[in-house]
Amino acid sequence: MTQLDLDTRETATxxxxxxxxxxxxxxxAETAPRVGRPMDLTRDSDIMDAALDIxxxxxxDKMTIxxxxxxxxxxxxxxxxxxxxxxxxxxxxxxxxxxxxxxxANLPDTxxxxxxxxxxxxPMTIRENEKKLKVMSGIVSLIARNPELADVVRQVxxxxxxxxxxxxxxxxxxxxxxxxxxxxxTAALISPSMxxxxxxxxxxxxxxxxxxxxxxxxxxxxVGLQPEVPVRx
Amino acid sequence: MTQLDLDTRETATxxxxxxxxxxxxxxxAETAPRVGRPMDLTRDSDIMDAALDIxxxxxxDKMTIxxxxxxxxxxxxxxxxxxxxxxxxxxxxxxxxxxxxxxxANLPDTxxxxxxxxxxxxPMTIRENEKKLKVMSGIVSLIARNPELADVVRQVxxxxxxxxxxxxxxxxxxxxxxxxxxxxxTAALISPSMxxxxxxxxxxxxxxxxxxxxxxxxxxxxVGLQPEVPVRx
Amino acid sequence: MTQLDLDTRETATxxxxxxxxxxxxxxxAETAPRVGRPMDLTRDSDIMDAALDIxxxxxxDKMTIxxxxxxxxxxxxxxxxxxxxxxxxxxxxxxxxxxxxxxxANLPDTxxxxxxxxxxxxPMTIRENEKKLKVMSGIVSLIARNPELADVVRQVxxxxxxxxxxxxxxxxxxxxxxxxxxxxxTAALISPSMxxxxxxxxxxxxxxxxxxxxxxxxxxxxVGLQPEVPVRx
Amino acid sequence: MTQLDLDTRETATxxxxxxxxxxxxxxxAETAPRVGRPMDLTRDSDIMDAALDIxxxxxxDKMTIxxxxxxxxxxxxxxxxxxxxxxxxxxxxxxxxxxxxxxxANLPDTxxxxxxxxxxxxPMTIRENEKKLKVMSGIVSLIARNPELADVVRQVxxxxxxxxxxxxxxxxxxxxxxxxxxxxxTAALISPSMxxxxxxxxxxxxxxxxxxxxxxxxxxxxVGLQPEVPVRx
DNA sequence: GCCTAACCGAGACGGTACGTCCGGTCTTTTT
DNA sequence: AAAAAGACCGGACGTACCGTCTCGGTTAGGC
Numbered sequence: 001m002t003q004l005d006l007d008t009r010e011t012a013t014x015x016x017x018x019x020x021x022x023x024x025x026x027x028x029a030e031t032a033p034r035v036g037r038p039m040d041l042t043r044d045s046d047i048m049d050a051a052l053d054i055x056x057x058x059x060x061d062k063m064t065i066x067x068x069x070x071x072x073x074x075x076x077x078x079x080x081x082x083x084x085x086x087x088x089x090x091x092x093x094x095x096x097x098x099x100x101x102x103x104x105a106n107l108p109d110t111x112x113x114x115x116x117x118x119x120x121x122x123p124m125t126i127r128e129n130e131k132k133l134k135v136m137s138g139i140v141s142l143i144a145r146n147p148e149l150a151d152v153v154r155q156v157x158x159x160x161x162x163x164x165x166x167x168x169x170x171x172x173x174x175x176x177x178x179x180x181x182x183x184x185x186t187a188a189l190i191s192p193s194m195x196x197x198x199x200x201x202x203x204x205x206x207x208x209x210x211x212x213x214x215x216x217x218x219x220x221x222x223v224g225l226q227p228e229v230p231v232r233x
Numbered sequence: 234m235t236q237l238d239l240d241t242r243e244t245a246t247x248x249x250x251x252x253x254x255x256x257x258x259x260x261x262a263e264t265a266p267r268v269g270r271p272m273d274l275t276r277d278s279d280i281m282d283a284a285l286d287i288x289x290x291x292x293x294d295k296m297t298i299x300x301x302x303x304x305x306x307x308x309x310x311x312x313x314x315x316x317x318x319x320x321x322x323x324x325x326x327x328x329x330x331x332x333x334x335x336x337x338a339n340l341p342d343t344x345x346x347x348x349x350x351x352x353x354x355x356p357m358t359i360r361e362n363e364k365k366l367k368v369m370s371g372i373v374s375l376i377a378r379n380p381e382l383a384d385v386v387r388q389v390x391x392x393x394x395x396x397x398x399x400x401x402x403x404x405x406x407x408x409x410x411x412x413x414x415x416x417x418x419t420a421a422l423i424s425p426s427m428x429x430x431x432x433x434x435x436x437x438x439x440x441x442x443x444x445x446x447x448x449x450x451x452x453x454x455x456v457g458l459q460p461e462v463p464v465r466x
Numbered sequence: 467m468t469q470l471d472l473d474t475r476e477t478a479t480x481x482x483x484x485x486x487x488x489x490x491x492x493x494x495a496e497t498a499p500r501v502g503r504p505m506d507l508t509r510d511s512d513i514m515d516a517a518l519d520i521x522x523x524x525x526x527d528k529m530t531i532x533x534x535x536x537x538x539x540x541x542x543x544x545x546x547x548x549x550x551x552x553x554x555x556x557x558x559x560x561x562x563x564x565x566x567x568x569x570x571a572n573l574p575d576t577x578x579x580x581x582x583x584x585x586x587x588x589p590m591t592i593r594e595n596e597k598k599l600k601v602m603s604g605i606v607s608l609i610a611r612n613p614e615l616a617d618v619v620r621q622v623x624x625x626x627x628x629x630x631x632x633x634x635x636x637x638x639x640x641x642x643x644x645x646x647x648x649x650x651x652t653a654a655l656i657s658p659s660m661x662x663x664x665x666x667x668x669x670x671x672x673x674x675x676x677x678x679x680x681x682x683x684x685x686x687x688x689v690g691l692q693p694e695v696p697v698r699x
Numbered sequence: 700m701t702q703l704d705l706d707t708r709e710t711a712t713x714x715x716x717x718x719x720x721x722x723x724x725x726x727x728a729e730t731a732p733r734v735g736r737p738m739d740l741t742r743d744s745d746i747m748d749a750a751l752d753i754x755x756x757x758x759x760d761k762m763t764i765x766x767x768x769x770x771x772x773x774x775x776x777x778x779x780x781x782x783x784x785x786x787x788x789x790x791x792x793x794x795x796x797x798x799x800x801x802x803x804a805n806l807p808d809t810x811x812x813x814x815x816x817x818x819x820x821x822p823m824t825i826r827e828n829e830k831k832l833k834v835m836s837g838i839v840s841l842i843a844r845n846p847e848l849a850d851v852v853r854q855v856x857x858x859x860x861x862x863x864x865x866x867x868x869x870x871x872x873x874x875x876x877x878x879x880x881x882x883x884x885t886a887a888l889i890s891p892s893m894x895x896x897x898x899x900x901x902x903x904x905x906x907x908x909x910x911x912x913x914x915x916x917x918x919x920x921x922v923g924l925q926p927e928v929p930v931r932x
Numbered sequence: 933g934c935c936t937a938a939c940c941g942a943g944a945c946g947g948t949a950c951g952t953c954c955g956g957t958c959t960t961t962t963t
Numbered sequence: 964a965a966a967a968a969g970a971c972c973g974g975a976c977g978t979a980c981c982g983t984c985t986c987g988g989t990t991a992g993g994c
């Protein structure tokens with residue numbers, strides 16, 4: 001179904017790397033007459049890891065290129081050879097951080113949309129590391145500032161969550177749980193929107209209670225379902 | 234009811250003005266023993282207007298204090314005498330931009346929640362100037378970067394919209410349109426959340442169609458209402 | 467006679483300072499409608515002193531702008547506001563170091579050219595500080611590298627020594643010690659040339675013995691005089 | 700007599716070439732147990748020619764190793780395999796430029812010191828290319844900066860000219876033209892000193908008139924001779 | 933003829949200095 | 964005493980260069 005097999009190893013911004021394969025298939029042995037020392041691809045992840053560490057520690061504005069270079073034991077030129085600016089380095093680093101690509105083959109199937117949605121809550125709340133959240137705070141300012149980079153961020157960060165909701169809702173339609181003409185495109189946006197809003201604008205934690213309330217009070221009604229146990233506040 | 238009579242003339246951040254009391258000893262209970270040239274209050278709005286212009290044109294990061302001072306034909310010291318930092322200047326400028334303080338006395342009353350919500354749409358879609366939207370993009374990066382200032386921004390920018398929704402929903406409860414135990418605190422957040430998300434993360438315009446879809450497909454179901462004309466996508 | 471009262475306080479390179487007096491004499495009280503904070507002229511000497519210190523300690527190449535700024539407790543911008551590059555800062559600093567402007571009114575008059583020349587030797591050999599010599603080593607490389615700046619260096623460093631020799635030789639002509647048609651312009655160059663050559667190319671010290679040998683074996687013969695005590699090597 | 704047969708083919712700085720002895724243990728007195736591809740000696744001159752070209756064009760400081768490598772169509776490692784630093788490459792290149800090793804067997808003998816000196820003028824004034832002079836300007840900065848390398852430069856550039864003058868003056872003593880106890884060591888330095896000074900400090904051309912004036916007004920008097928045709932300026 | 937080691941061009945690497953820019957403060961003269 | 968103007972300190976940015984290292988490919992010996 002939804003393919004979405006984005007190779008996180010490839011630089012997300014499409015920076016000019018030497019390994020551009022000409023996107024050709026019929027001319028195999030032409031490739032490239034490469035000369036010179038090849039880029040040490042292992043440095044990419046070292047640098048991006050360093051960037052993420054510092055991003056989580058001090059935030060985007062207090063983060064310095066020299067800091068990143070020093071922690072990665074790299075020269076500044078090595079960074080600027082890969083990314084044209086501090087901004088793009090951060091975007092790329094955050095993009096590659098999303099190693100948790102959704103494995104649609106092993107998604108839970110609880111038999112009900114509510115069960116499915118609640119089953120997917122844990123990976124978002126019981127976050128494996130606090131870092132991810134802190135990093136996210138930094139990247140948002142970039143979206144607002146660099147609209148031209150929003151596509152990348154959107155594709156890597158935003159879309160998967162919406163796609164996941166759509167996947168569950170389509171399955172609910174297939175099993176006859178909800179009507180086929182439900183506006184699932186709007187419904188699938190409710191949870192990501194409210195979670196983001198709570199994080200960025202309200203500066204409040206996204207805990208289990210909040211997520212359940214969103215599901216029961218907003219998402220399920222939007223698809224024509226009533227919560228099994230009505231929530232009252 | 235909801236008071237919220239924020240005097241937009243007073244600086245929203247409560248920046249230290251020269252009118253700090255207790256600067257005198259011999260005249261204890263006097264109003265102000267002020268001497269010397271008084272602060273030219275007309276410069277405040279000139280400066281904030283210049284700040285908003287530039288904020289909309291180049292964004293927060295590329296905006297410099299010198300730019301603002303130059304456009305307002307002011308000295309940098311004049312700015313820093315009023316606001317302690319670039320951040321607070323911008324916050325204040327954005328806050329004062331919200332001259333559309335909600336006048337709860339003259340709100341429309343269409344008789345139905347859907348009618349009320351749609352009636353309030355226009356001021357948000359038919360924006361008098363594109364500037365407002367652009368400025369909003371800039372202010373978000375501030376929230377992400379300066380969590381300590383989020384309170385101010387939240388209070389000035391975020392809360393009013395939620396409060397307005399709550400006002401309409403409470404009225405709907407009073408008139409018996411929706412159940413009294415509806416989770417209106419969650420429902421009132423749906424529209425602001427999805428609007429913000431669409432603007433910041435999806436970088437898409439908030440037009441009339443989108444707002445109506447949000448109301449019919451998400452907000453009204455959340456309060457237990459069905460749209461008069463079911464929306465199908 | 468030769469006036470040459472170069473005001474060493476004026477920047478030697480003629481950098482654009484605000485104190486350009488319009489070179490007018492008839493319009494005295496017009497001056498300039500100056501506004502804004504004036505340049506702190508005391509920083510000039512602080513910075514140049516720091517530059518000379520470091521120049522003497524580590525040499526031109528190992529000297530960095532940040533070093534100078536740090537020692538002078540100045541920001542880099544303060545340096546670059548005054549001098550467009552490291553090179554010009556050094557040239558200016560060295561130029562202003564020549565506080566030993568020749569006082570032609572109080573020059574010794576021993577009665578003979580040889581006596582005059584030897585009398586002027588001491589200030590060059592018994593240098594008040596070793597620093598000056600070290601600094602001179604650095605400045606020479608600049609002449610070779612920045613021919614466009616050679617004029618300044620020449621005027622400040624080179625010319626005075628030649629002029630001094632010419633002054634003594636003209637006096638010797640007036641007193642009838644040497645012939646009026648002597649090629650004193652060539653003769654006046656002998657000593658500066660050989661001293662410079664010995665310092666730069668031969669890397670040998672310019673001590674008293676050397677200077678006397680130059681005077682007796684080269685300069686005096688060139689003006690048709692024999693040394694009182696013939697020098698034999 | 701003065702031997703001075705410096706083999707300009709051998710690297711003047713004695714840079715560590717691959718022919719380092721004692722790399723073998725079992726074959727003690729063997730020449731070299733070398734294996735592998737031998738160094739392509741033809742690249743040496745290509746590289747040095749490129750270095751001299753660029754040195755003459757932009758000067759030592761603006762010359763970069765990459766420039767030299769690119770012009771010589773060589774890799775940077777090829778340069779650094781031969782010379783340990785930019786400095787030594789330049790010194791070596793300049794040293795090898797002095798292919799005009801003095802052939803003492805075929806020196807002119809005009810019968811008079813003045814004739815000899817003037818006869819040797821041409822190769823210095825009618826320089827086959829302007830390049831040589833420009834290169835000399837660049838090398839001077841090296842002397843000032845790298846005193847430890849001054850020996851090399853001095854030996855290759857400076858000494859020959861002085862030695863040549865000494866050779867002529869000794870011959871003049873032998874033929875009885877000048878006194879045996881003349882201070883020829885000082886006299887032999889006059890011409891090189893004044894030529895260098897005129898070039899570096901005065902930035903003026905060393906033309907035929909200047910050289911003749913130096914010989915007649917300074918050198919010949921220093922050795923006790925009067926110019927055949929007295930020069931008056 | 934094949935192996936091996938050292939060469940070659942090309943260019944990425946770590947490090948460091950440069951010159952620019954900006955935020956927030958301070959110092960003038962003028963109002 | 965506030966205003967306009969602009970110099971001040973500190974520090975990050977992005978560029979450029981040096982000297983080293985690492986590729987794939989080439990070119991001599993020695994077997």
